[in-house]
Amino acid sequence: MSLSAKDKLAVKTFFGKVAPKVEDIGREALARTLFVYPQTKTYFSHWADLSPSSPQVKKHGLTVLNGVLSAVELIDDLKGGLLTLSELHAFMLRVDPANFKIINHNLLVVFAMMFPDDFTPEVHVSVDKFLAQVSLALAEKYR
Amino acid sequence: MVEWTEFERATIQDIFTNMNYDVVGQQSLARCLIVYPWTQRYFGKFGNLYNAAAIMGNPMVAAHGKVVLRGLEKAAKNMDNIKATYADLSVLHSEKLHVDPDNFRLLGDCLTVVVAAQLGAAFTPEAQAAFQKFLAVAISSLRRQYH
Numbered sequence: 001m002s003l004s005a006k007d008k009l010a011v012k013t014f015f016g017k018v019a020p021k022v023e024d025i026g027r028e029a030l031a032r033t034l035f036v037y038p039q040t041k042t043y044f045s046h047w048a049d050l051s052p053s054s055p056q057v058k059k060h061g062l063t064v065l066n067g068v069l070s071a072v073e074l075i076d077d078l079k080g081g082l083l084t085l086s087e088l089h090a091f092m093l094r095v096d097p098a099n100f101k102i103i104n105h106n107l108l109v110v111f112a113m114m115f116p117d118d119f120t121p122e123v124h125v126s127v128d129k130f131l132a133q134v135s136l137a138l139a140e141k142y143r
Numbered sequence: 144m145v146e147w148t149e150f151e152r153a154t155i156q157d158i159f160t161n162m163n164y165d166v167v168g169q170q171s172l173a174r175c176l177i178v179y180p181w182t183q184r185y186f187g188k189f190g191n192l193y194n195a196a197a198i199m200g201n202p203m204v205a206a207h208g209k210v211v212l213r214g215l216e217k218a219a220k221n222m223d224n225i226k227a228t229y230a231d232l233s234v235l236h237s238e239k240l241h242v243d244p245d246n247f248r249l250l251g252d253c254l255t256v257v258v259a260a261q262l263g264a265a266f267t268p269e270a271q272a273a274f275q276k277f278l279a280v281a282i283s284s285l286r287r288q289y290h
Binding site: 031032034036050105108109110112113114118119120121122124125128 | 177178187195197198199252255256257258259260261263264266268269271272275
């Protein structure tokens, strides 16, 4: 399910609107991941506060969404462009790749909440495909 | 048996009481057919599903979206007995409609996105958790009679 030219354009346009709100959206998406899917908290046992209002959640949400935004720039070669990030996730963080689907779902929910008019079904399918490709690229070095 | 907190019960009642079934039904099913095009396999008799615009404007999609939501409303009105409430529906989906149960999750995800768009900030993480738990129970009950 690779990205067509239409998908890439939809993704670039939509994430252009996401970029100014990267902090809010990143925090919301991560907060929901931790809250709605409590098993994801196991990766953050070293944080004091895992609630939606936690400063660590805010900071890390920003880190994650900035990573996604950087992937938009690398959309023509995700596997190559995300090689270093893949190594980080594979060898250091060792996040089970099943969790990429979880955070992707919560990104979609927050996009729908914050951009009800822009997040049309056509944009939704392109963004969903893109996030799936990003997840694949991140999982590249796992084994 | 599923345990529901007061908050979860209130949240589910709230969402369904305030829902515009015409809008949410049409939007959820249409979105599912667009975002996961292989789900169109079950709607061969629905006429023109060739592109997103056609799907969004298709009156059979709109009507059927509402049917699906009315089905979910039944579960919302019988939260302590969803399994029994859905026994016949489960047999229907398995024996007559032959729907791959994985599709229930796909439609559920699209419904979550549509409800999120409708409620905006009111769709708090707590509300999302309650809604997704409800959908998971409904889906599990719908899968129950498959063999």
